[in-house]
Amino acid sequence: MRVRLTESYVRSGRNKFEISGPPSALRHTPCSCIVLNKIRNERVYKMIEGSCCCGAVKFQLASEPSMMGTCHCSRCRKVGASSIVFVKREDLTWVKGKDQVGLYQPEAPYKYGRCFCKVCGTSLGEILSQEDSFPIAANALDTEIGLRNQFHEFVSEKPAWYEICDDAPQSEGHPS
Known part of the structure; x- marks a missing residue:
């Protein structure tokens, strides 16, 4: 052969x-x-590269994220993290700038903090999470991934000017 x-x-x-x-x-x-x-x-x-806009924060993922979705809640829209990908903590490696990641911790009833670059403000999702799997902002990925949007959550908070243009399932809150 x-x-x-x-x-x-x-x-x-x-x-x-x-x-x-x-x-x-x-x-x-x-x-x-x-x-x-x-x-x-x-x-x-296949190593997936990610970073903030100014390059102060850089990270790598050892494997492709498991899922991609869009959150339409006002909080995610305001911090620039509407499109999210779910990653495993064990796949995340910091290249540089972990100390340049800030955390906005909301007041109750909100539970999840949002991370951002302290230098340029790029949204990084929940990249400092200690959970086994967590969402990061898809816009922080530099390497092309094969995922496409798989769900829309909190569509009841979606502004009227935004039109959902894919066939991904939609839910009023977190998908079940």
Whole structure:
């Protein structure tokens, strides 16, 4: 069997292989370990970069966010975090500027604080959260992700001038 890894698996262009069958077909080839590791690394460990507008805050995500949604509540709209993506805390790595992240903690009955860059004010969602999974502002991601909007929440607070233009499910509060 000839083993070749396609360009979709190799960004650098230095090694040009192609796989004519599924990765499991590589078990009996001499270079199967190298090729399978290359495939796994490319698929699983695509690093996603994120930052604020001025560059004082930079972070990386080890995997793509699990979900994307839009919150139409007045609080999220005012802090510039309407489009959110959900990330796992274990996937977040700080490159620089964690100390440049400020936290606005609201009064009751509101529960969730909102983070922002202390220098330029870029909204960062709940990036300092200690929860296992939490939302960050989608606008802070620099790397293209494959997600599209999957829900709209608090549509009852949506301003009349804003029109929802996708088919994602809508709810009056948090989706159930």
